[in-house]
Amino acid sequence: MAEQYFDRYGVYRVDGEVKPVPYIKIKPKASDIVIVTKETTRFDILSDKYYGNGKHGWLILHANPSFGGLEFDIPVGTKIRIPFPFLQSLQELEDNIRTHINLYGI
Numbered sequence: 001m002a003e004q005y006f007d008r009y010g011v012y013r014v015d016g017e018v019k020p021v022p023y024i025k026i027k028p029k030a031s032d033i034v035i036v037t038k039e040t041t042r043f044d045i046l047s048d049k050y051y052g053n054g055k056h057g058w059l060i061l062h063a064n065p066s067f068g069g070l071e072f073d074i075p076v077g078t079k080i081r082i083p084f085p086f087l088q089s090l091q092e093l094e095d096n097i098r099t100h101i102n103l104y105g106i
Contacts, residue, residue: 026063033082
């Protein structure tokens with residue numbers, strides 16, 4: 001996959017300031033990949049392996065909200081869901097962000 005990057009803060013930048021970013025969950029899909037964590041599990045490395053770049057580990061965190069964004073505190077042997085395919089998962093996140101903004105504003 002060619003290197004791609006999605007600026008997850010872009011829509012929350014208003015007048016040069018980043019507004020609070022809400023947590024938006026990504027629902028499970030049959031195509032998602034499930035792995036079991038090891039001592040060296042890092043989301044940037046998983047992102048590189050499954051998405052072709054290491055810049056989207058945060059997308060994996062959106063699919064695993066129980067970890068609260070602290071990948072280094074995830075116990076060894078924990079199942080992690082990797083949203084897949086990348087572009088479909090990213091589109092779902094973008095759609096959910098737009099819905100959230102329409103309902104609640106920025």
